[in-house]
Amino acid sequence: MSNRRILRLVVLGGLLLLLTGCNVTTPPPISEESQGFWDHFFVWPLYWLIRESSALLGDNYGLGILVATIIIRIIILPLMIKQIKSSKKMQELQPEMLKIREKYKNDPQRAQQETMLLLQKHNVNPLSGCLPILVQMPILIAFYHAIIRAPEIKDHSFLWMELGQPDPYYILPILAAVTTYLQSKVMGAAMQNSPQMQQMQLMYVLMPIMILAIAVTLPSALSLYWVYSNLFSIVQTYFLYRDKNQQSSPKGGTAK
Structure with missing residues (x-):
């Protein structure tokens, strides 16, 4: 368990560091005619999803990113359920x-x-617990390209920020760090009987700090996606683990 958590931290850190260097060269604008496997199967579909979601919400790309995030998280929900089942079995086998x-x-x-x-x-x-974060790696990178290669998203203003620029007041990076911490705590509470919980305390602190340090350099749209995704994960973890805990509770009373 602890090794998988460390692997997730390392993978996520490497991914975010990669994103900070993605603006060394400016790739061409994304369109339906964009060539290449990456653009055709990752960047363009994600851009289309954000664009169409935004169009339904009055061309509000901040809300469009919310809808796209929810759809993406629902698509990868089976992987999250598999991860939870694996974590519960690992806990039982400890x-x-x-x-x-x-x-x-x-x-x-x-x-x-x-x-x-x-x-x-x-x-x-x-290793099944690593699958969700590995799946989200290309999504995050595609999100970055969909933002910087689409002027209508990059230059769009949402609340106090421009989606293609870092948050000037650091509010979103702070929210991203806070929601990352809350997500870890909710997961920890759901697995409070695990003997590895003490080993995971360091991750609870390191992950939000790393997210905060890197998010201040990334476009606000990515921080927005991260906040939306974390909030979805908090709700998802609560309900999924609540159902699991209810199923594992003895019938007719509380275990002593």
Whole structure:
């Protein structure tokens, strides 16, 4: 569990650092005629989704990004459900995994082999928790290109900011950091019985700080997407884990 969390942190950090350097050269405007696999299957569909959503909302691209975010999160919802199921199974197997580590504490290789056999026996993939963040990587990069390569989005004003420019008052980066922290806390509360929770406390602090430090340099539209996405995740985690906890509670009373 902790290794997967660290991997997510590293992957996300590398992605955001990559985004900060994406403006070294200015690519051509995005259009339906744009050539190349990346533009045709990632950037253009995302741009079209934002544009059409905005058109339905009075050409408000800030709200269009909200609609696009919700649609994207619904599309990847099955991956999130799979991640939750995997996390719950990992949590249930922790006592047996700890026994294996104790039994083979002088033979790390044998301990790893036995742990993998245990996971295979229960059909648990330890890397499944990384799949949602890996799927969101190309989405974030495509979001960036859809913004900077579409003048109507890049130059659009929403509330106090221009979507193609960093937030001049740092409000959105702060909100992105705060909602990232809240998302982690909600996830932690949902998995409060996990023995790895103490190991994850550092991630709760590092992730929001990293998001804040990098978001101040990115277009406001990306920070807006991140805030929307975090809020969706908070609500999603609450309801999905609530259902799981209700199903696992003993019938006819509270467990002692």
